Amino acid sequence: MYMPERSSRIQGFYKLPMSERLRIIAEMSGLTGDEVKTLSNLGNLPVEIADSMIENVVGGMTYPFAIATNFKINGVDYLVPMVIEETSVVAAASNAARMLRYGEGIRAEAGPQEMISQIHIVNVTAPQYKAMRIIEAKQEILEHAKQQDPTLLKYGGGPRDLEVRIADSRMGPVIIVHLIVDVRDAMGANTVNTMAEAVAPMLEKITGGQARLRIVSNYATRRIVRAWARTPSDEVGGLDVARKIMEASILAEIDPYRAVTHNKGIMNGIIAVALATAQDHRAIEAGAHAYASRTGCYKPLSYWEVDEQGFLVGSIELPLQVGIVGGATRVHPVAKIALKILNVKTAKELSEVMAAVGLAQNLAALRALVTEGIQKGHMRLHARNLAIMAGATGDLIDKISEKMISEGRIRYDYAKELLEKYLRGEST
Numbered sequence: 133m134y135m136p137e138r139s140s141r142i143q144g145f146y147k148l149p150m151s152e153r154l155r156i157i158a159e160m161s162g163l164t165g166d167e168v169k170t171l172s173n174l175g176n177l178p179v180e181i182a183d184s185m186i187e188n189v190v191g192g193m194t195y196p197f198a199i200a201t202n203f204k205i206n207g208v209d210y211l212v213p214m215v216i217e218e219t220s221v222v223a224a225a226s227n228a229a230r231m232l233r234y235g236e237g238i239r240a241e242a243g244p245q246e247m248i249s250q251i252h253i254v255n256v257t258a259p260q261y262k263a264m265r266i267i268e269a270k271q272e273i274l275e276h277a278k279q280q281d282p283t284l285l286k287y288g289g290g291p292r293d294l295e296v297r298i299a300d301s302r303m304g305p306v307i308i309v310h311l312i313v314d315v316r317d318a319m320g321a322n323t324v325n326t327m328a329e330a331v332a333p334m335l336e337k338i339t340g341g342q343a344r345l346r347i348v349s350n351y352a353t354r355r356i357v358r359a360w361a362r363t364p365s366d367e368v369g370g371l372d373v374a375r376k377i378m379e380a381s382i383l384a385e386i387d388p389y390r391a392v393t394h395n396k397g398i399m400n401g402i403i404a405v406a407l408a409t410a411q412d413h414r415a416i417e418a419g420a421h422a423y424a425s426r427t428g429c430y431k432p433l434s435y436w437e438v439d440e441q442g443f444l445v446g447s448i449e450l451p452l453q454v455g456i457v458g459g460a461t462r463v464h465p466v467a468k469i470a471l472k473i474l475n476v477k478t479a480k481e482l483s484e485v486m487a488a489v490g491l492a493q494n495l496a497a498l499r500a501l502v503t504e505g506i507q508k509g510h511m512r513l514h515a516r517n518l519a520i521m522a523g524a525t526g527d528l529i530d531k532i533s534e535k536m537i538s539e540g541r542i543r544y545d546y547a548k549e550l551l552e553k554y555l556r557g558e559s560t
């Protein structure tokens with residue numbers, strides 16, 4: 133719809149009640165009554181929570197919430213909540229988790245939950261000397277940072293260390309200070325930002341420079357999690373399939389075009405759990421892809437090999453910045469339920485589960501790719517979406533998707549053709 137007169141400059145939009153904002157947008161965009169009704173439906177999110185989570189809210193958008201089954205991680209069974217818009221991801225995760233139940237299942241281990249906060253200092257003369265002076269004052273700076281978060285200290289977290297770097301830039305040398313904080317069960321961005329802002333004036337005084345950025349780094353290299361698994365080749369379809377999975381893994385090691393897709397498959401699982409538990413998934417994605425590039429060349433986050441006994445072995449390593457307190461994790465009512473279903477007790481345990489899910493997700497995709505191809509399983513599950521897109525409702529959704537699957541013609545135009553035939557009462 134062409135609307136030449138509409139302007140996006142809406143002063144004070146944020147001050148209006150949600151219903152009024154929606155009325156304005158509906159009028160400007162020509163939304164029908166049904167469209168307004170659909171958009172205004174907040175699903176399981178109470179209006180006051182929706183309106184405080186983000187700004188300028190006019191409605192809600194619901195994604196399905198699913199449970200991936202079969203996960204055994206460090207000998208414990210987990211029901212894994214996933215929220216995602218893509219067909220076949222949940223089925224694939226459950227499928228591969230079933231193949232990785234051998235022994236203790238998938239093993240996973242995360243290190244300390246330390247975040248890095250950066251304080252960027254400019255206009256420093258004699259930067260080498262000033263860097264030494266910062267190190268000299270380290271205990272005093274850490275002590276001041278500590279005082280910013282008594283709750284965190286109560287849970288055994290707090291500032292741990294300080295690192296100083298001098299970087300050459302086109303405006304001369306700048307000092308970058310890293311404040312390292314054990315954030316325990318929080319994602320930790322707010323926590324460490326508060327500390328960075330609190331210690332910045334001390335750093336200005338010591339260096340005679342000016343503090344500019346005082347912000348968390350999402351390159352969470354002190355929050356690395358590793359997961360690994362070993363399973364008899366028969367679980368994945370035999371030694372031949374296991375070897376082909378290894379070949380697929382090797383392609384990702386030598387070719388960044390493949391590595392990016394390989395890692396996208398891993399993130400299918402990790403981000404789906406992140407969404408279900410209301411994590412900051414942008415932080416997770418940014419950190420993961422930076423880590424994949426840490427050698428200067430984009431690499432896969434996971435590796436698959438075949439060992440001397442013919443077992444398929446896989447491993448994954450990435451930084452994960454996740455929390456079970458703070459952010460939206462305890463605000464969104466569904467995220468709270470997701471954490472209860474998952475039954476994790478710490479942020480460390482959550483990151484171990486997420487790494488294990490990423491590894492399983494990757495296995496499912498590689499196994500499909502080296503055997504029947506991705507489209508068979510994926511498109512079979514996508515057939516229902518195509519039927520709905522074509523306009524099918526009720527029983528016709530299953531009838532049309534089953535017909536497309538049985539004939540191997542899973543396409544939108546065919547779904548439309550079938551729907552028209554059914555609606556005309558013609559036999560298909």
Ligand SMILES: CC(C)(COP(=O)([O-])OP(=O)([O-])OC[C@H]1O[C@@H](n2cnc3c(N)ncnc32)[C@H](O)[C@@H]1OP(=O)([O-])[O-])[C@@H](O)C(=O)NCCC(=O)NCCSC(=O)C[C@@](C)(O)CC(=O)[O-]
Nearest residue numbers: 220221223224226227393394397496497498500506509510
């Ligand atoms: C789709 C399957 C699982 C079918 O696989 P299948 O062999 O036809 O399944 P099955 O009927 O033998 O069932 C095996 C298990 O899979 C699960 N399962 C099976 N069907 C369902 C279902 N409908 N709903 C929920 N779970 C399902 C379930 O756990 C089941 O065990 P059971 O419960 O029967 O004991 C398989 O083909 C597969 O794993 N495909 C991989 C699909 C995939 O990776 N999708 C991600 C999207 S594609 C993408 O974005 C990433 C990619 C591929 O580009 C990444 C890359 O290139 O690396």
Ligand SMILES: NC(=O)C1=CN([C@@H]2O[C@H](COP(=O)(O)OP(=O)(O)OC[C@H]3O[C@@H](n4cnc5c(N)ncnc54)[C@H](OP(=O)(O)O)[C@@H]3O)[C@@H](O)[C@H]2O)C=CC1
Nearest residue numbers: 283287315316317318319320321322323412415457458459
């Ligand atoms: N670049 C980025 O990634 C940025 C992200 N963000 C956002 O920051 C949010 C996450 O920050 P985060 O600091 O986790 O959020 P919060 O500030 O909401 O939560 C952390 C706080 O929870 C309290 N707490 C209670 N129990 C525990 C426990 N067991 N372990 C640790 N802390 C505990 C602590 O103190 P207390 O009770 O005193 O608060 C702690 O400071 C996300 O919403 C993210 O999107 C913000 C800015 C930048």
